[in-house]
Amino acid sequence: MQHPVLEIDRITKRFGPLVANDAISLSLARGEILGLLGENGAGKTTLMNILFGHYVADEGEIRVDGKVLPPGEPRAALAAGIGMVHQHFTLADNLTVIDNIVLGTESLWRWKSNLSSARARIRQLAEDYGLAVAPDAQVSSLSVGERQRVEILKALYRNARILILDEPTAVLTPQESAALFETLKRFVAKGLSIIFISHKLGEIMDACSRVAILRGGKLVAERKVSDVTRAELAELMVGRPIPKPKAEPQSPGNMVLSLEKASARRGSQALHNISLEVLGGEVIGIAGVSGNGQSLLADCISGTWALSAGSLVVDGQTSRASPRAMVEQGVARIPEDRHTEGMIGDMSITENAVAERYRSSAFSSRGLVDWRKARVFAESIISKYDVKCPGPEARVRLLSGGNMQKLILGRVMAHDPKLILANQPTRGLDVGAVAYVHEQLLAARKRGAGILLISEDLDELLALSDKVAVMFKGELSAPMQRQTVTISSLGLLMAGQGFSHAA
Amino acid sequence: MRLEPREHQSLALLVGYPVLALAFAAVVCALLVMLTGASPFQGFGLMLKGALGTQFAFFETLTRATPLIFTGLAAAVAFRAKLWNIGAEAQLYMGAVMTVVLGTGLLPLPWPILWPVLMVSAMIGGALVLSVPTFLKTRFGVDEVVTTLLLNFIVLLFVSMLLEGVLKDPMGLGWPQSKKVIADAQLPKLVQGKRLHLGFVIAVLAALAVWIVDRKSALGYEMRAVGHNAKAAHFAGIPVNRVLAKTALLSGGLAGLAGWSEVTGLKGNLTLDLSPGFGYSGIVVAMLALLHPIGVVAAAIFVAAVFVGADAMSRTAGVPSYIAHVMVAVSLLSMVTAIMLTRYRLRWR
Incomplete structure (x- = not known):
């Protein structure tokens, strides 16, 4: 040597x-x-x-x-x-x-x-x-x-x-x-x-x-x-074998998300005439090279950005562009960036756990927050989702990425969501945490929630999704059954073949 | 030399560093006192005696602390939500203007009604002044540091115009001052023959109220969330702009109360020297208190004691009373450094 x-x-x-x-x-x-x-x-x-x-x-x-x-x-x-x-x-x-x-x-x-x-x-x-x-x-x-x-x-x-x-x-x-x-x-x-x-x-x-x-x-x-x-x-x-995620076949339920001819624009990002349907109990995967409008689509469904045209219907009701309204309509939102959007790093686990629902009657009355109930809720997330932390008063900044994601999962899953928007849910996580997130998403699918999974990890998309669609320059391809697509066919779509904008 | 973030902050650290910081400030100021030729021990002794040593001095310190508690709370509330309100001075004067407009005879009401009316109007006055920069910030992204700071001068000139015009006391021998507020508007003294007035008690109650809002209410939670991470707060569904607007109303209102309490408790009327920079000192008070509402009371008394004590020292030992400004500044700088050191560890390599 x-x-x-x-x-x-x-x-x-x-x-x-x-x-x-x-x-x-x-x-x-x-x-x-x-x-x-x-x-x-x-x-x-x-x-x-x-x-x-x-x-x-x-x-x-x-x-x-x-x-x-x-x-x-x-x-x-x-x-x-x-x-x-x-x-x-x-x-x-x-x-x-x-x-x-x-x-x-x-x-x-x-x-x-x-x-x-x-x-x-x-x-x-x-x-x-x-x-x-x-x-x-x-x-x-x-x-x-x-x-x-x-x-x-x-x-x-x-x-x-x-x-x-x-x-x-x-x-x-x-x-x-x-x-x-x-x-x-x-x-x-x-x-x-x-x-x-x-x-x-x-x-x-x-x-x-x-x-x-x-x-x-x-x-x-x-x-x-x-x-x-x-x-x-x-x-x-x-240090132990990792099980592969397994999505069992199941019959889809009611329509939980329907986008019709939706358009939006933010700076250089845009959505053009997107139509998409997600049924309860199915996972729709969105593939695409980063920066082709996936974040904007996610923001529109999260309620942080408004459509300029078209309609967004969640569980039969037209949605307003408001994060709180989306939560109330039963949308569980897992954001792309845990640190800047998902969690407030300098606040405690308890305070983050109730961030979406502190105004609901479960946690507050007449403008006062019942921190005891909030702590009980945080403790239930910690034990149910196995969040490794010193306790509910610990600052979220001290958690690892995987534990932070578990906390976000716990926060959004606690109220039996109808639709789960998972935007890059496993980005930057280690293998164990990835497997855990996949397991939780599939468990929610089994309970009948519809899942919109946006990911740049094609293996993840193909493992979890029932159907996969591809985004390119703000347009969305028709969703395809997972069995009919391959990594190479997705790759061609991701490069723009078959889209009207393609050169 | 590098800074490493500390993972855990022990209690000893959180208490030890601020204590060290104040000790360090004392040493620096002792050297400065020595430069003037006086003995630092004698100087500090005189200061301590002048600020707290006699009953008169103690009450005087509390009197001076009263407006500082209000303006300190105003700064603390706003800074927690990262709304950089540098304009407590203007809000204080606006609160005082509202007080003399309504309290000098326009509303001939008995005190149980007049007091709350004047308090609320003073709060509205202060809140309005801060609402404008806050609206410009949330709507157009205008930096509120600049707008609130510059509004101080605009409002002071506005008050000057009023005192030379509609609010001028016809019996004031030509001085730019307003009429005195009527007896029912005045706050009683806490101790017969001393200047300390009920405003101090109300200031402490205000601090308690702010503390309860911060710890218990949804609004307090919202303000902290917006301050720590506005983007995540927005994502979670907290109405960021509305929270900032409420913060502005609360912060501006508290500063307005400082003007009300100075007029009705101490001065009786409005003049252009109502505040020797209480609005600015409030920022120092808030920072020394680490933005904690109860800490604000302690910090305000500390800053007031330094000012009152330095006056006494300068009279007796001939040390210029400017030493008070230096002491407050050095305390603030070492306190800010100490806070940083509780969060970060200094590595020399």
């Missing part, structure tokens, strides 16, 4: 009683993509923070090219050629690409910055590594995929030879992810080494040559990707 470029040697890090990293040893060879797989809280981020000098390990050391990396010094990590691409981008929106890349690499005392040579170097890097980006474009005008390329260029510009990508596909569409994997393969062919952090099995299988699995702060296994199956990886990561 080649001499490793990076060796992580028995790294241990404790936070109080919690052992976040327990004697983890890993090595990374030149020209290799190592997947780092683990659920949220398995210790991936802690390990990378130690590698990057943000934390100091309690025990163990890190060697780059055989030389020990001084602990706790991000500068030393940068100088040793370690570059990190964070999940949440660290770009200044109002600066150009070139400014963002050069930012921080020049001395503050320089009279003027040498942008032309920087520009030439960026062009060269972009060409060598296949990262097409216009250097003078303003970052705010770039798509998410382009921004990620800028982040990677930033690392390369600083001569990174070991690239760490933290959940790089969390914000990408399937197409963009595929393009990213191609780019990464080109990188390693040129001699870079990559650590690819993810909790998505498919990506690890597609992108990596080797995978290390962390669970509960321990390295539980290291495998060659060619020697392992998805199911095995899932079991290693979670």
Whole structure:
């Protein structure tokens, strides 16, 4: 075996009683993509923070090219050629690409910055590594995929030879992810080494040559990707077998949602003449590349945005564009973004649990909220939906993504909804939580609720939906029976074939 | 140097840091007192005595704290909902204007009726002043920091115009002042021969009322929700704009009460120096109190004690009374820093 470029040697890090990293040893060879797989809280981020000098390990050391990396010094990590691409981008929106890349690499005392040579170097890097980006474009005008390329260029510009990508596909569409994997393969062919952090099995299988699995702060296994199956990886990561969601056939009930020739517009997003019906006891999946109007459709059904034309009927009644009216009509709304829309992070679990119904007679009378009843309600959600938390008074910000989603599920399912709008309900969740959400959605289907599932995860759509429709540029295809569609036929529709707008 | 968010805030932390902050402020101010040539121990001693040491001083401090409680509550209520009301000064003056318009003889009512009428009108006056910027904010997205701040000057000029015109006291020897409010409008003194008046008790009751609204009522919950995350509040079905409008009415109303209580309890009439910046100091009070309504009472008494005490110190020890402003400012800065440190941990690497 080649001499490793990076060796992580028995790294241990404790936070109080919690052992976040327990004697983890890993090595990374030149020209290799190592997947780092683990659920949220398995210790991936802690390990990378130690590698990057943000934390100091309690025990163990890190060697780059055989030389020990001084602990706790991000500068030393940068100088040793370690570059990190964070999940949440660290770009200044109002600066150009070139400014963002050069930012921080020049001395503050320089009279003027040498942008032309920087520009030439960026062009060269972009060409060598296949990262097409216009250097003078303003970052705010770039798509998410382009921004990620800028982040990677930033690392390369600083001569990174070991690239760490933290959940790089969390914000990408399937197409963009595929393009990213191609780019990464080109990188390693040129001699870079990559650590690819993810909790998505498919990506690890597609992108990596080797995978290390962390669970509960321990390295539980290291495998060659060619020697392992998805199911095995899932079991290693979670520590127990993961059941596949199974939707049993059942006969649909009454119409719970009917959209007729619905149109809406918000900025560059639009809906054109959408017609859609959801019956009780069925799951309608909406596929589509992100940004084709799915969020706007979801907002219209959530009551946060009004249709400009057409009608929206829930359970036989025409709906007003008001979140409260939608809740009262029996719509359970699972929003796309848990943190900014779903929950109020700085408030308690109790306060969040009743956010949709604090004015109802169940929780308040004459303008006063009965917090005792609210707490009982929150406790019932915590126990019924297995929300892991210190108690109903804990701030929601402290919950993991999966537990936050369970809390949202509990909040919206408590009142026996007729229609469930699930917008990206499993985005960013780990395998265990994903399985749990799927289970709950299917249980609601069994009880007779109609479900509108908007997702960018085609596997999820095909596993849960009775019918699938595709959105493209604000139009919606006719729903197709699940048995009649394949990933490739959906892919063609997602690319616009068969739509009137398609070129 | 970096900041790491703390996952848990222990009680020791929550109490310890603010105490440390005030101690730090005391040390800084001691150095400043030394610069003027006075002994800091003697200086602080004089201050303490001047603010709390005698019965007279103590009542004087409470008198000074009364308008600060009202304006502090006004700021706390608004800031909790992230409505940045910097205009309590204007709202205070508008409350005072309403009080003298109705209370100087226009409504010859007995006190049990006149008091509530004047209180409600003062609240309406203050609330109206804040309603305009709030409407502009919710409707057109105009920044309320700018509009409420600038309204302070507009309202002060408006009051000046009234005092030179329709509200001018014909018996006032030409001074820009209004007539005195009638006897039935005046608040009684709490202690015979002292300036402390019933307004202080009403201010404390107002703080209790705000606290109950905050903890128990749906409105209090809505205001906190909107303040923490307006987008999520909207998604959950909380009518964000209506909540902001109600917040503005409450906040502006509380500031208006400050004007009412100063006129009916202390000054008797309206002049242009009714408030030496109570509206602005209210912001400091609210921040020192961490926006907690009961904390506002304590913070208002603290700030009032510093001002009253510094006056006494300057008379006796020759330290300029500007030290009061410095002390309040240093306390505020160290308190804000302490609050940050209860939420974040400082790492030197």
